[in-house]
Amino acid sequence: MTRRWCLWQTPAVPATVAATTAWENWARTASASPAGVVRPRDEAALADQVARAAAEGLRVRARGAGHSFTPVAVTDGLQVDLEHLAGLEAVERRQDGTARVTVLAGTRLYHLHHLLGARGLAMTNLGDIDRQTIAGAISTGTHGTGLRHGGLATQVCGVRVVLPDGTVRAVSVDDAPGSPERELFEVARLGLGTVGVLSAVTLEVVPAFWLRCRERPERLDAFLEDPDAYAASADHAELYWFPGTRSILTIRNDRLTPDDAARWGTERSGLKGRVRLLGQEVRGLVDDEVIANGLFEVANRLATAAPGLTAGINRVSARALAARERVAPSYQLFCHKRRVRFREQEYAVPRAAVGDVVRELAAWHRRTGEPVPFPVEVRFAPSDDVWLSTARDRDTAYVAVHQYVRMQYRRWFDAAEAIFVAADGRPHWGKLHRRTAADLAHHYPLDDVARVRRTVDPGGVFANAYSDTVLGAAT
Ligand SMILES: Cc1cc2nc3c(=O)[nH]c(=O)nc-3n(C[C@H](O)[C@H](O)[C@H](O)COP(=O)(O)OP(=O)(O)OC[C@H]3O[C@@H](n4cnc5c(N)ncnc54)[C@H](O)[C@@H]3O)c2cc1C
Numbered sequence: 001m002t003r004r005w006c007l008w009q010t011p012a013v014p015a016t017v018a019a020t021t022a023w024e025n026w027a028r029t030a031s032a033s034p035a036g037v038v039r040p041r042d043e044a045a046l047a048d049q050v051a052r053a054a055a056e057g058l059r060v061r062a063r064g065a066g067h068s069f070t071p072v073a074v075t076d077g078l079q080v081d082l083e084h085l086a087g088l089e090a091v092e093r094r095q096d097g098t099a100r101v102t103v104l105a106g107t108r109l110y111h112l113h114h115l116l117g118a119r120g121l122a123m124t125n126l127g128d129i130d131r132q133t134i135a136g137a138i139s140t141g142t143h144g145t146g147l148r149h150g151g152l153a154t155q156v157c158g159v160r161v162v163l164p165d166g167t168v169r170a171v172s173v174d175d176a177p178g179s180p181e182r183e184l185f186e187v188a189r190l191g192l193g194t195v196g197v198l199s200a201v202t203l204e205v206v207p208a209f210w211l212r213c214r215e216r217p218e219r220l221d222a223f224l225e226d227p228d229a230y231a232a233s234a235d236h237a238e239l240y241w242f243p244g245t246r247s248i249l250t251i252r253n254d255r256l257t258p259d260d261a262a263r264w265g266t267e268r269s270g271l272k273g274r275v276r277l278l279g280q281e282v283r284g285l286v287d288d289e290v291i292a293n294g295l296f297e298v299a300n301r302l303a304t305a306a307p308g309l310t311a312g313i314n315r316v317s318a319r320a321l322a323a324r325e326r327v328a329p330s331y332q333l334f335c336h337k338r339r340v341r342f343r344e345q346e347y348a349v350p351r352a353a354v355g356d357v358v359r360e361l362a363a364w365h366r367r368t369g370e371p372v373p374f375p376v377e378v379r380f381a382p383s384d385d386v387w388l389s390t391a392r393d394r395d396t397a398y399v400a401v402h403q404y405v406r407m408q409y410r411r412w413f414d415a416a417e418a419i420f421v422a423a424d425g426r427p428h429w430g431k432l433h434r435r436t437a438a439d440l441a442h443h444y445p446l447d448d449v450a451r452v453r454r455t456v457d458p459g460g461v462f463a464n465a466y467s468d469t470v471l472g473a474a475t
Contacts (some may be wrong), residue, residue: 023063023079026131028405029289029345029432030071034061034079041158042085043168043199050197051166053078054461058166061464062197064109064136067129068430069344071466072140072192080134080197082106088115089200097207101158113331123209125149125236126334135198141190143398145332145379146236151391153190154384158202161188161195164461168199180455186387192429194449194467194474195456210261211236211333213252217321220246220362223378227355227397228405231380233450236334240375241358243365245313247318249347249375255332268307274343276328293339295320300340300404304375310371315372342374344401344415345432348390349424354378354397360419361401370412374402388444390426400431429470436471450474 024031035058040046053060059077061274066073075081085104092100099121103112109130116122125144128400132142134152158172161184171188187195191195220241223230234252241248299317303310317359326333344444349357361376377400381391390396401416403409413432422469426443427433437446453474457463460475 002164021079021168023066025066025068025071025073027069027341029162030068032071032074032075032076032079032217034075035077036312037079037081039081039084043085043162044196046080046082046163046164046199049078049080050162054164054166054459059464060197060461062105062135062193064106064133064139065131066181067132070139070430072141072430073136075464077461082135082199085199086111091119091121099205100294102158102198102202102206103134105133108132108136109125109134109137109335112149113329113335116205117169117208117329117331120208122330123152123155123203124150124206125155126154126331128334128336129333129338130331133204134201138189138201139191139193139198139386140344141386141428143379143381143391144236145230145238145381145398147380147382147395149384150382150384151389152257152391153386155203155205155316156201157204158187159185159198159201162197162199163406164196164454166458169196169456172202180452181370181451183448186450189387190386191449192388192471193454194453194462194468194471195463209258209330210255210264211329211330212223212260213319213328213333214254215325216250216251216252217318218248218250218360220248221348222247223248223250224355224359227358227378228351231351231397238377238379240377241362242314242318242363243372243377244314245318246371247321248354250320255330256327256370261327262465280309291335292301294340296452297340299374301406303371304404304406304409307371310373311369313373341373341405342402343405343409343432344400344402345409345411345415345416346377346398346421347420347433348381348396348398348428349420349423349425350395351380353423354399355431357399357419357425358371359424364415364419368411368415370415372401372412373404373407376401387449388429390428392444398428399425400428407472425441434441436469440470446472 021037038049060117061075063073082105085106087104090102127142127144138153160170171181172184194443235255238252239250246432258306300312303313370376379398381396384391
């Protein structure tokens with residue numbers, strides 16, 4: 001029986017309950033009709049709502065910005081939207097300029113950049129977009145690129161998490177290794193929302209910095225000759241390859257020292273500098289809005305209407321790539337606006353395997369001529385020690401395949417998945433894949449994860465069908 005969730009009123013902090021509960025993710029690959037949706041005004045209201053739902057036998061799932069491609073945020077129980085739990089709670093600075101900052105779990109990353117920037121701080125690495133909430137982003141292992149800078153969960157040093165009975169537990173990296181608190185921290189900082197609803201996240205952040213971004217069209221074969229050298233050629237290197245061509249766009253982001261950034265700031269403060277800056281901004285707008293979004297949408301619609309033209313479209317897209325160089329605050333160059341909707345599958349493969357993986361994708365594509373107007377993306381990450389991190393215990397390369405939202409993606413994604421799996425790849429928890437807990441057991445300490453889940457959530461309040469599939473049922 002489907003129940004609608006009753007409208008709770010806590011006199012001081014009324015919960016807001018959505019009139020309609022239907023929900024769909026950004027990529028239109030997952031939808032839900034939860035029994036209810038609540039938007040708690042503060043942590044106490046959140047704790048109260050979680051406890052009441054659990055007591056009534058409802059499952060509970062927090063939702064972030066809906067930017068996962070997998071049904072990871074889906075529930076038929078209570079969906080918790082933390083849009084009111086946003087903002088900065090505390091900043092603890094150190095002498096060296098780094099800091100620990102505590103932010104409320106529903107804070108969007110684009111909001112966080114400004115909160116941190118206003119205090120001379122920044123996250124050390126970010127993914128490709130900043131629409132996500134901080135809790136949603138860490139929960140699926142969102143990452144960027146760079147040989148020395150890990151994914152977002154590696155930047156988390158503490159969380160507050162609401163358990164089924166409404167208690168709020170603060171756990172952190174400072175808890176004794178092996179203690180129940182430390183183990184809860186491990187699954188809370190990257191655990192698909194399966195140990196509770198995060199109300200706050202504490203991050204290790206660094207002094208605000210600028211990046212120099214160099215984009216260049218290059219040949220795929222040059223990358224394939226020595227992928228490691230490419231990965232090491234910048235602090236944050238990534239590339240896009242257009243299937244059906246031998247062309248890639250390389251993107252090298254290097255962190256500027258404060259002196260370099262200041263010199264650049266001085267140069268652009270004069271009249272000549274301002275004119276150059278204006279030119280750069282106009283060019284950036286044309287590149288980012290017109291080429292990367294507007295024209296790209298047109299190209300994808302054309303490929304949808306006439307799939308046979310896709311190879312030609314890709315050749316034109318690859319030829320349209322031009323070299324450019326920019327300098328800007330880190331978050332502006334890490335993150336992009338993605339207005340053309342797509343589906344994505346991404347696997348973390350051992351870094352040593354990335355050349356072969358890309359070669360095999362190219363060979364499969366050559367054999368089949370599959371219409372794929374979206375590029376393949378390659379990024380890098382250092383080995384880390386987060387229990388459910390896709391980069392756990394091994395140097396990693398990420399290879400992502402995409403498909404335009406109006407085109408069928410199954411053949412391309414299935415072929416790519418077979419190649420990724422043969423390379424011992426691990427799927428991104430938030431991107432489309434077909435792996436199960438049995439497939440993933442040799443990659444992660446799933447028994448430990450299940451033990452922690454059973455301890456804090458014996459009734460499986462925070463489980464859903466996706467977590468049952470990929471982590472196994474914990475009850
Ligand atoms: C255009 C686009 C670009 C992307 N780029 C990248 C990229 O560069 N790198 C990368 O790694 N990924 C990328 N992703 C994937 C995305 O970062 C992740 O899927 C991320 O989890 C989405 O965050 P969200 O806030 O939308 O969370 P949702 O997708 O809404 O939820 C994700 C998970 O977090 C849980 N959750 C949310 N809030 C809480 C909370 N308060 N407490 C407990 N659990 C919670 C949900 O229950 C769910 O399990 C991209 C996705 C899109 C659509």
